[in-house]
Amino acid sequence: MSRVYNFSAGPAMLPESVLLRARDEMLDWQGSGMCVAEMSHRGKEFMAIAAKAExxxxxxxxxxANYKxxxxxxxxxxxxxxVPMxxxxxxxxxxxxxTGSWSKKAIAEARRYGRVNVAATTEDEHFTRAPKQSELKLKSAAAYLHYTPNxxxxxxxxxxxxxxxxxxxxADxxxxxxxxxxxxxxxxxxxxxAQKNIGPAGLTIVIVREDxxxxxxxxxxxxxxxxxxxxNDSMYxxxxxxxxxxxxxxxxxVKDLGGLDAMAVINQRKAQMLYGVIDASGFYTNPVAPDARSxxxxxxxxxxxxLDDPFLKGAKAAGLTTLKGHRSVGGMRASIYNAMPEAGVQALVAYMAEFERTHG
Amino acid sequence: MSRVYNFSAGPAMLPESVLLRARDEMLDWQGSGMCVAEMSHRGKEFMAIAAKAExxxxxxxxxxANYKxxxxxxxxxxxxxxVPMxxxxxxxxxxxxxTGSWSKKAIAEARRYGRVNVAATTEDEHFTRAPKQSELKLKSAAAYLHYTPNxxxxxxxxxxxxxxxxxxxxADxxxxxxxxxxxxxxxxxxxxxAQKNIGPAGLTIVIVREDxxxxxxxxxxxxxxxxxxxxNDSMYxxxxxxxxxxxxxxxxxVKDLGGLDAMAVINQRKAQMLYGVIDASGFYTNPVAPDARSxxxxxxxxxxxxLDDPFLKGAKAAGLTTLKGHRSVGGMRASIYNAMPEAGVQALVAYMAEFERTHG
Structure with missing residues (x-):
């Protein structure tokens, strides 16, 4: 078996230790004689799993405490x-x-239920920056302000x-x-x-203030x-x-890694490594304003x-997969969520440097 | 490891061979270097998995062909x-x-969108039979007839x-x-x-006529x-x-077992074994009309x-779990979906006979 570094935007990589544990527990979760997928959601085993996750x-x-x-x-x-309903x-x-494709979808759906005030847009600039606080034209009577942090x-x-x-x-x-x-x-x-930083597709986390x-x-x-x-504690x-x-x-x-402070340090390091190589290259280009880069x-x-096809073909041969950019943007996209190891980003930048050397 | 016979109403048992295969493919689906949960849903690997399943x-x-x-x-x-929307x-x-608890929920929800004509009900009889065709008071102008086959x-x-x-x-x-x-x-x-005969919770199959x-x-x-x-082929x-x-x-x-004809023979045999023991006992009782027994x-x-607690305690010790009946009905409930082996039902009836012998 040879695992790949999978740069998919989601569903995306899961931590290998999580997969190993799920594999080991597949036929028998902690002596229960059941896979977790076989358990009654009302049984004490699953209730414990659910409560611990929350x-x-x-x-x-x-x-x-005042959030569900x-x-x-x-x-x-x-x-x-x-959200609007x-x-x-x-x-x-x-x-x-x-501020991007997902904002637009959220706006289109909200318009079916009420009036939407677009308080700021960067669409004319191809969504390459985040609007500043001073640009937001908020309405005092708005039920809420919706945005897409990333x-x-x-x-x-x-x-x-x-x-x-x-x-x-x-926030989405x-x-x-x-x-x-x-x-x-x-x-x-x-x-x-869930299918980026949290787990498999088919789960959606909502954190909502009780009022x-x-x-x-x-x-x-x-x-x-x-x-x-x-x-009903999500069990209606x-x-x-x-x-x-x-x-x-x-x-x-994530807890074992040291929590979100530690996660942030690793994620920032991965992002800086990749943007650093892009900016230093004169070969690769990222159009986003530096202060708003994901x-x-x-x-x-x-x-x-x-060069896209040769780049993708070579990447795949090097075990670097799902790098093709979204059709609306073109080019490449490397999604480097929590579960992408730093070694994966290192392998990508090494491949990028080599590709530039041979095709630049 | 010791697997149990799990009589949960759902989520429920999965075929052991399915779990074994999922376990073996957890870190690397067929040489892809990915768990299926890590794959882009737009990638060729998952598209092939999805198409084959359908x-x-x-x-x-x-x-x-005229159904999606x-x-x-x-x-x-x-x-x-x-459905009503x-x-x-x-x-x-x-x-x-x-005709039962789930019918009632479907009716309550439909009433929020239109007028519901309850064309037949067995609620007065505690839902212990199915209404006959001749009892159905259908309206010619109804948009549809909804029922719960089981x-x-x-x-x-x-x-x-x-x-x-x-x-x-x-039909639900x-x-x-x-x-x-x-x-x-x-x-x-x-x-x-899905969480009865099809797979894990979190998936819903809908088969709908195109018109x-x-x-x-x-x-x-x-x-x-x-x-x-x-x-969008379920990928909106x-x-x-x-x-x-x-x-x-x-x-x-299911295909490997011989398809649904073969499945039906096995399922009927399991049900008959269990109802046979109940009816022969004079100790256990099932209230449902024989022609409408699930x-x-x-x-x-x-x-x-x-006797419920001693029964459940003994059953659990014998590796027979999740037999407690729904609170609205009381007593016991053995759910014996496709993935419950005949050996599981045999073990249950043997336990029931022994319990009757010692407590009857």
């Missing part, structure tokens, strides 16, 4: 609807920041948390949650699809009502138990698109 | 909303059969497929799909949470629109890839509730 996530992020942590299904795309509460509309496709992230006064701040943290410490108390809702729960729009499906999910119906378990193993792995998703282009 | 399911069930097969999230409880299409309401909690199943003329028939087959052959062409929509797709109610979340999911956003893969392994396992979920009571 407790570890709360500890890692420092989630205050939900383990849901449907991905961020389902949250695009759940649950948070509009009679307000005319909400503020949204438009845009997976464009590789652009906010170097700051927007200040929106007393308005609840909602799909590609950034767990990559570094955050101050949860600044947010009303944080949500994240924002309740009073959904008429016609909100029961399963999309934060209150129903919160009141059968939750995605195996994904929850794997996420719990990932949380334990630690997680690093898009870059070669001098000409003709 | 093809195998279509083959097993004989799904006609969707691999979604959210469980049957999400379908309780998706997608199928009402301007009709005043729909017909529902009320009620997981009460252990009651329809011995026939209702005839509703040209009205689309919608969560606890019965894949247990035997069905004629898909008689249905408009079939849906099933019923489109025209959702205003305000239907994009993710809950069958058309969006169908047009990231699907639950690992659950999809495990379901594919289960489909292959092959999948077998509830039974002991002469007095005082």
């Amino acid at each position: 407790a570890d996530l709360r500890e890692l992020l420092g989630v205050p 942590v939900l383990f849901l299904q449907g991905g961020a795309s389902t949250q695009f609807a759940m 649950n948070l509009l509460r009679g307000a005319e509309g909400a503020d949204y920041l438009n 845009e997976t496709i464009e590789g652009v992230e906010f170097p700051y948390v927007p200040d929106c006064g007393g308005t609840p701040l909602v 943290m799909s590609s950034t949650l767990l990559s570094r410490p955050i101050d949860v108390s600044r947010f009303g809702v944080i949500y994240a699809g 924002l729960i309740g009073q959904p729009l008429a016609g909100t499906p029961t399963m999309l009502d934060y209150k129903i999910q919160a009141d 119906n059968t939750p995605p138990t195996y994904a929850w378990y794997l996420a719990g193993l990932v949380f334990q792995w 630690w997680m998703n690093v898009p870059f282009t070669l001098p000409t698109p003709d | 093809a195998d399911l279509r083959e097993l069930l004989g799904v006609p 097969v969707l691999f979604l999230q959210g469980g049957a409880s999400t379908q309780f909303a998706m 997608n199928l009402l299409r301007g009709a005043e309401g729909a017909d529902y059969l009320n 009620e997981t909690i009460e252990g009651v199943e329809f011995p026939y497929v209702p005839d509703c003329g040209g009205t689309p028939l919608v 087959m969560s606890s019965t799909l894949l247990s035997r052959p069905i004629d898909v062409s008689r249905f408009g929509v079939i849906y099933a949470g 019923l797709i489109g025209q959702p109610l205003a305000g239907t979340p994009t993710m809950l629109d069958y058309k969006i999911q169908a047009d 956003n990231t699907p639950p890839t690992y659950a999809w893969y495990l379901a594919g392994l289960v489909f292959q396992w 092959w999948m979920n077998v509830p039974f009571t002991l002469p007095t509730p005082d």
Whole structure:
């Protein structure tokens, strides 16, 4: 067996120690005689697994007691609807920041439920920077401000948390949650699809302040009502138990590494290594403003698109996979989430240097 | 390691050969150097896994070409909303059969979107039988007829497929799909949470006739629109890839056993063995009319509730777990889905006979 360094934007690499443990427990979780996927979600074994995962996530992020942590299904795309359905509460509309492909999708979905004020957009600049605080044209009557701290496709992230006064701040943290410490108390809702830093696809983490729960729009499906999910501890119906378990193993792995402070140091080092090589090369280009470059998703282009195929072919032969950029941006994209080892980034930059030497 | 016979109503046992294969492929799926959970859902490896799973399911069930097969999230409880949101299409309401706890939940959710005509109910009889075709008071203007072929909690199943003329028939087959052959062409929509006969929790199979797709109610979340999911081959956003893969392994396992005809023979044999012991005992009781007894979920009571704890304790010691009945019914429930080996049912009936001998 030869593991590859997989730079997929998500689903993405999982820590090898997590996979090894899941493998070892596949037929018998801790003497239970069952795979976790076989356990009743109401049984004491799974209840313990679920509770430990939540407790570890709360500890890692420092989630205050007045926030619920939900383990849901449907991905961020389902949250695009759940946020307005649950948070509009009679307000005319909400503020949204438009900073990339995922912001745009969130905005389009929100428009189906209320008025959206685009409080800032960088679309004219091809989403290559984050708007400054002073540029945000917030409405005082907005039910909430929604933004995307890290845009997976464009590789652009906010170097700051927007200040929106007393308005609840909602963040799609799909590609950034767990990559570094955050101050949860600044947010009303944080949500994240699991398939980047957390675990397998099919699990969605939602962290929601308790006072924002309740009073959904008429016609909100029961399963999309934060209150129903919160009141039932994410077990109104059968939750995605195996994904929850794997996420719990990932949380334990982050704790063992030293928590989010340690994770941030490693992630920043990986990102700097890659951007450093790009900037020094004169061969590779990243278009994003330096202060808004993503630690997680690093898009870059070669001098000409003709070189893309040879680059990808050589990379694959070197065990470096899924580097093709999103079709809307072109070129390459290296996603370097938590589980991408530093050795993987080192192998990538070594390959990039060699490719430049032979094709530059 | 000692595997148990786990009679959970779901999540439930998975075939041991499926778990062994998943274990062996955990760090490296077929030389890819990746766990399936790490693969991009757009990559050629996962696209092949997904396509094979769908093809195998279509083959097993004989799904006609004019039906879409969707691999979604959210469980049957999400379908309780998706069905009316997608199928009402301007009709005043729909017909529902009320034959157990899950029917009731489906009805309650549908009432939020339109008028529900309860075309038959057995609630007065504690859901211990299926209504006859002649009892169904169907409305000609109904958008569809919804029923629950197998009620997981009460252990009651329809011995026939209702005839509703040209009205689309919608079935929550969560606890019965894949247990035997069905004629898909008689249905408009079939849906099933995976965690009984199909795979892990977190995956929902929806089989929908193409002419019923489109025209959702205003305000239907994009993710809950069958058309969006169908047009995007269940990849409008990231699907639950690992659950999809495990379901594919289960489909292959059913094919290897001889398909649904063979599965039905085994399942009927298991059910008859268990009901036979109950009926012959004078100690154990099952309240369901013989023609409507579930092959999948077998509830039974002991002469007095005082015996429940000793029964469960002894069963657990014998490696027979999760036999406690649902709180709304009491007593015991043995769920004997596809992956419960005949040896498991044999062990259960042997234990029951011994318990009766020592406590009768």
